[in-house]
Amino acid sequence: MASAETPSSPIVEGRLAQEFAAPSHVETVKGLMTEFAERHGSAGRRVVLVTSGGTKVPLESRTVRFLDNFSSGRRGATSAEYFLELGYAVVFLHRHRSLYPYTRRYAGVNLLDSLRLEDGTGTSCQVVADEQVLPNIGPVLKRYQEVKKGGLLLPVEFSTLSEYLHLLKAAAQALSTIGSKAMFYLAAAVSDFYIPPSEMPEHKIQSSNGPLQISMKMVPKMLRPLVKDWAPKAFVISFKLETNPSILLERARQALATYRHHAVIANVLDTRRGYVVVVTQDDQVELALTEEEMRQEVEIEERIVQNLFAAHTHFMTQQD
Secondary structure, eight states, X not given: OOOSSSOOHXXXXXXXXXXXXXXXXXXXXXHHHHHHHHHHHHTTOOEEEEEXXXXXXXXXXXXSOEEOOSOOSHHHHHHHHHHHHTTOEEEEEEETTXXXXXXXXXXXXXXXXXXXXXXXXXXXXXXXXOTTTSTTHHHHHHHHHHHHHTTOEEEEEEOBHHHHHHHHHHHHHHHGGGGGGEEEEEOOBOOSEEXXXXXXXXXXXXXXXXXXXXXXXXXXXXXXXXXXXXXXXXXXXXXXXXXXXXXXXXXXXXXXXXXXXXXXXXXXXXXXXXXXXXXXXXXXXXXXXXXXXXXXXXXXXXXXXXXXXXHHHHHHHHHO
16 A cells, blocks of 8 residues: 555546646647657667756746745756767756756856857848857857757756646656657756645735745655656656755665665755765765866766666666
8 A cells, every 4th residue: 555655656646637737738748759759769769858947836826926946957958968969869848947958058148248240230240159258159059950950859848836747747658658768867856845726825925914824735746657657668867955965865765765766866955066876776876076077167967977878778778
């Protein structure tokens, strides 16, 4: 019997249908993802779903206020690039306005400050990128255009928590058609808490009513039905972020025992850009950057993706 902490898949699916409004375009997007996965899978290419960015949890039906988290989508966008370099096709399920593959390198740049006019005046002049402001823009743009021309990147956008949950289910069912060639790299920072629509005020909460007290429910855990029902032959990776290093590995192993997926990328908030631990059922591997590597702007996501590429290869061999 499933415990209260780990509800069974039918219960999760029932709550998803009843308590979270499905976006109107979910079936259309599911069709696009299915076609994308089958086209690349039939060509022998692996396909990875990368989830990226945080989720927005509204506090009112006509939303003025909402709860959010710190995630910018940096890890997901960066990892997507490295998966593409290793030959994967990528479904990029990302938060609206979060960082995006390739353009994430220039996230802090003012667009107009990065361009200059040459050869002419008015509408006939040429617009040229300033490589002082956009370093390496030539190679980055060339690679992005290659990816786009090859149809290797399928972006899917979400904004709210409910959109994310429904699109994740749709993506899992779409990628299940290619079996062990599918990987799920669940890097999005998904809220653990939400307010059900039936308990949410319709209009803006008034400060004149005094201090705000909020009671929130636990978000249903999607990992169990994803692993067990929606994409049972896929290779699945989740992330565990903590602020307390002393509980990190214990929590990662608890997640593996609960959901029976394949790996957890465990990281601590303060050191997440230079140190992670890849935890599996049988092992744990530390991935760390030296101070010199960090000065040279080596990215820990490259090491993570290389490690998972090897693990996915081994997994596919076992499945076959």
